[in-house]
Amino acid sequence: MQRVTMMDVAARAEVSPSTVSLYLRKPDAVSASASEAIAKSIEALNYVPNLMAGGLAAASSRAVSIIVPSVRNAFFAETVATMQAELGKERLQVLLGHTEYSEREEENLVRMALSWAPAAIVLTGLSHSNATRKLLRESSVPVVEIWELGSEPIEMAVGFHHEQVGRSMAAHLVQRNRRNLVFLGARMQEDKRATHRAEGFVEEARKTSGAIVDIIQHPAPSSAEVGAMLLGETMRKFPQVDGIACSNDHVALGVIFECQRLGIDIPGQLSVIGFGDLSFSAASNPSLTTIRPPGDLIGTEAARLILERIADNGERKPTVIDTRFTLLHRQSS
């Protein structure tokens, strides 16, 4: 299938294959005249380099493996899209894997990723199986963990503290004079980051204001339907509730709709705060107060770290970047 090789290009340009290889990898090291001849030859032959041969010879490929819980999740989709764009500029390809929130699956994916000798591996969060850690430590592949800060990273990490997100949510509701608070969570068994947010929320609310706080959750993934259901449950169990924080904006959207149906006034009777600043959050009725996590910034910073680390082509280089997050105060609180 791939007929044209580097040798063909070299022959046509009347230089050696090594020079073509050099031109492709470090154009500055080749003279202008040779460069021109090679460029013309590549053009004429419509040469497509074989990256597998290159990767094999160099013992490292131009692929970056990105492993996320699910790309169906808008947060990770944002980061993956941004990273692909940034890495693509340097002709690095993205190898994608989904763990579906399973550490076992993550381990498989890491093993598969390693067989590509990737230029870097990106993992979501800081919780991994011991085997995964071991595999990565023993390889010399750069590792970046994204979307979470807190415990010790394997090498580099880019993200923010979810527990602080919970604290900010609580502080905001308390500041709006809410003292009967509930955290609505979806799929918290698996989504450790949502759990951290809930924990921060509860602790901050109790400690700083003596508010009454509860967590009400559902095992299904986040959705407006789950949000509506959880609001119903909350009103039954805890009718005096006046402030709700949601594990994400989908849940919050469900709360808003269910409140409309039940005739509950937001923010008069109930303040609502979400997480995610999803595409609908600013346009909802009322517009949704939420926490904006910098999914794109996480992507650009992670890509930057990878690129720097490749350029250094050296040792492990522990780095932690706290991207922070923003609270967007809108009508719902």
Place this chain on the structure above:
Amino acid sequence: MQRVTMMDVAARAEVSPSTVSLYLRKPDAVSASASEAIAKSIEALNYVPNLMAGGLAAASSRAVSIIVPSVRNAFFAETVATMQAELGKERLQVLLGHTEYSEREEENLVRMALSWAPAAIVLTGLSHSNATRKLLRESSVPVVEIWELGSEPIEMAVGFHHEQVGRSMAAHLVQRNRRNLVFLGARMQEDKRATHRAEGFVEEARKTSGAIVDIIQHPAPSSAEVGAMLLGETMRKFPQVDGIACSNDHVALGVIFECQRLGIDIPGQLSVIGFGDLSFSAASNPSLTTIRPPGDLIGTEAARLILERIADNGERKPTVIDTRFTLLHRQSS
């Protein structure tokens, strides 16, 4: 970095490297005793195959390149996630690329993809640059085009007719006695599929019922904010409107919120139909009538075609699978 090779495994199992290779590729062709010894050896040495060496030798890799406009878009995210899961079962890896709706970028991505000698290439839609077509035709890589049916595919295609979606939307609104119709579209310059839906909508409405129909659009990507804006524009230009179809559910959600704010009764005064059946569509207030495109089915069918095609490891095999779509009638119409 990757110390353990197939030779090490072979030495420890006291067989030849060829036998190990055979065991890995066609386990049935190796005797039980040899298999056991090799399996133990792999386990003990924690052997990770080098896929680049394998791919180079075989002139084809275990990577499938999936190129979508954007994984930020929930539709494509769904399909990518499904395909990754299905292909992963056969140890095929997903190489991801985003065109951001640019044919130029798509061409670059195809070129990059080909340098991996992928087991297959998946493209979104049927519109590609001539150079892209040429590249793919001249390679012998299996090609699947997803999410759109209509014109001639390069090789295989899995999707549905968007123009039919538009027709179904129009037919539905007409059946609900709506005769003053508007199609609200976001980013239609770039999203050809949305344009096809709009065209089908207009044609069906005009032809079958003599309804008054208009298309109102905005160049920004779909969002609830764009939906709200477009509704405002519609009410100004065309106050007698009684039926609205949206290019997708994000836009429809914005319409619903804006109607709440303007005191427009849905479905009393205005029927609304969306496209996508996104996670919030069933839970909104009112719940949203919409078209459900089978994003997951597209993924499983595309994966199946690829797997079959690889097993056949043969010739081009033109196949078209029409996955259809479903109209979900809910409260908004």
Place this chain on the structure above:
DNA sequence: CCCTGAAATAATAGCGCTATTATGTTTGAC
């Protein structure tokens, strides 16, 4: 002009596998 060092180019030796072909080793029919 020769010499030195820097710059540019070329030769060389694999990277770790697969696929094809060659060589043993059984099995079963006569």
Place this chain on the structure above:
DNA sequence: GTCAAACATAATAGCGCTATTATTTCAGGG
């Protein structure tokens, strides 16, 4: 028992590059 098929295993020859080292070319100072 013999012989051909059928089966199991092994030897062989690259796949198309990169990285290292070796060689050539070219300035510019003495």
